[in-house]
Amino acid sequence: MSSIMVSRIRQKQIYQMISSGKRLDGRGLMDYRPIKIETGIIEKAEGSARVLLGKTEIVVGVKVEIGEPFPDRPNEGVFTVNSEFVPLASPEFEPGPPNEEAIELARIVDRGIRESQAIDLEKLCLIPGRKVYVIFIDIYVLNHDGNLIDASAIASLAALLNTKIPMYVIENGEVKRMSEYMPLPVRNYPIAVTFANISDKLVVDPWLEEEEVMNARLTITCDKDSNICAVQKGGQGALTPQQIIEAAYIAKGKSEELRRLVVESIGQKM
Amino acid sequence: MFYFENRQIVTPGELLAEGDYIAGSNTYKEGLKIYASRLGLVEYEERTVQVIALNSVYIPSPGDQVIGKIEDINVNGWTVDINSPYKGILRANDAFNKPFKQQRDNLANLLDVGDLILAKVVAFDRTIDPILTIREPGLGKITQGQIVRVSPAKVPRIIGRKASMINMIKRETECKIIVGRNGIVLVSGPSPENERLAILAIERIAQEAHTSGLTDRIAEMIKREKGVKA
């Protein structure tokens, strides 16, 4: 529950500007802040990425291990998403286990990846029912200047596309590690687009002060075919059905823009 | 334009009226529309629309008579539980009639943790906890009787129009009854049986507060109960 207590004057300024179609930092209502994506920055992780969205900074590390599959999905690899709001990222973050916001963020990013089936989990099965790849996606928030969700989703996708997994061969019913690596099989590209509802208008990519004064927040995650694979409303306010439909419509185009950025930064073709 | 009949039960959020009316208690206005904010009976008057709530929280108001329980003693006075989200503050100056010396023993001797008091709210606003006093005649420590708790929303009904209901119960049960605005009622009578009758009547009123003809029905009920014992 961050509360940097935006002053009343500032709050009024934000409302007024947005009512007239502009934002305090000069952006249009539907503009993202400048995005910078770097991958492979943590050599000890099997995959990693660093994203700057305006001044929000996220690092995602992917670690790969071998483990047991879930009993009801013996032929599939496993992945989990965790997020840490480390205290150095904001005066509002306290040390300790993830709070409700950190947990919510991890679960939203997880949903995007899981429902879009971005990771081809069946290709991560080594011995059915016994040995599969386990992918740990850890989201580390380094600086909080608003819209952690979108930045984390972009960084997670970039990190997954950057991930190389060690190859194994099956010998005598056991797995044996080889020296070669192969890219993690990623077949979809989920992107989250978050809106804030301020002064009855929708703005995309809210920064910290806009988040403080917003009525409510809506995140729409789209996959590469413009299907919606995750939605999450947040915040203490409420939205009209029309606003929700409008946001879902805009998210289709916006997610495509962001997706292209991610793919370009990896140097891959989709 | 009224959307319900008088005394119908309404739920939070229901549109009660549209037009140039005043939003009375337990309602709120948006533009020209008046909505209910609590579960209760809607009452339409000429210019006002209000809801008589079936249950509500006690928010202190200066001038209210309340019954409270001492919770804590500190250097300056006592903290009092007045059945409200806000704790009552009784300062030593508002309890003693002569200037007092700051010694903790003095305070505990007068009022100890667990004692019941009849007090009056002197001041309350958003920034402070309610300030109480017991310095007026009739106020002070309660030494006998039984306590009944009802929802604060029922207090007006228990008192009745021009105190008709409460006076009837006092008469019929021969009990002294003090009704705190905070939903706490003190009943003190010549015998436990009298007190039981009074408590029965009060609890019944709280339960049937939303019905009509209540005063007569309660009077009859008391007479019937007395008749049974005779």
Add this chain to the structure above:
Amino acid sequence: MSGKIRLIDENGLRVDGRKPNELRPIKMEVGVLSNADGSAYIEQGKSKILAAVYGPREVHPRHLALPDRALLRCRYHMAPFSVEERKSPAPSRREIELSKVIREALEPAVFLEKFPRTSIDVFIEVLQADGGTRCAGTTVAALALADAGIPMRDMVVACAAGKIDGVLVLDLNDIEDKEGEADLPVAYMPNLGLISLLQMDGTLTFEEFKQALNLAIEGCKQIYRLQKEALKAKYVAIKEEVEEACLQ
């Protein structure tokens, strides 16, 4: 994924015999616990959920108090015996997320500014879970708030829509949620026409999303009628008793 269960049969009926836009049988009761300031109970299909409200009351710990409004706290919790495989009583990440999401569903409806420096605590206990527990939990929590006499702008009512075997359906039960293609829980403030909870997981096209959202809102409106009846029930019953007694 493997061993696909048919969720819609050749007559277009679901595993429990319902039509696509049919709700499960719902039972609600208000004022079921004597200690809480407000309480309510709901059964929706096989889901059984109890909600209690304490407050407005003093905030503990004190430093959490807000100077200008009440602090709304919400705990969504599943009993260990509520699901097929015993669930550990410790709060899971899912319960923590749902506690937040349900709290945010109720917040816009409550007049929090009327009770500065207090807390309103909402406790939701899922006694038996068969899908749709966050929606039924929101619905029953709103009943408990109204029962406690806490002033509200509107009621909050919730219902989920989704897609199973390619068909858009209303009020998914547990199997449909696990095996289906999409689940969209929605909480709605029926008189103000606003949505205060919205989540989706699965895959829907934009058109399907629009239709599913509208379907969920229709479900909410139906459940709202039951909510109103449940709130009035206790008082209507007493009124009728009294009137009958008078006639004799």
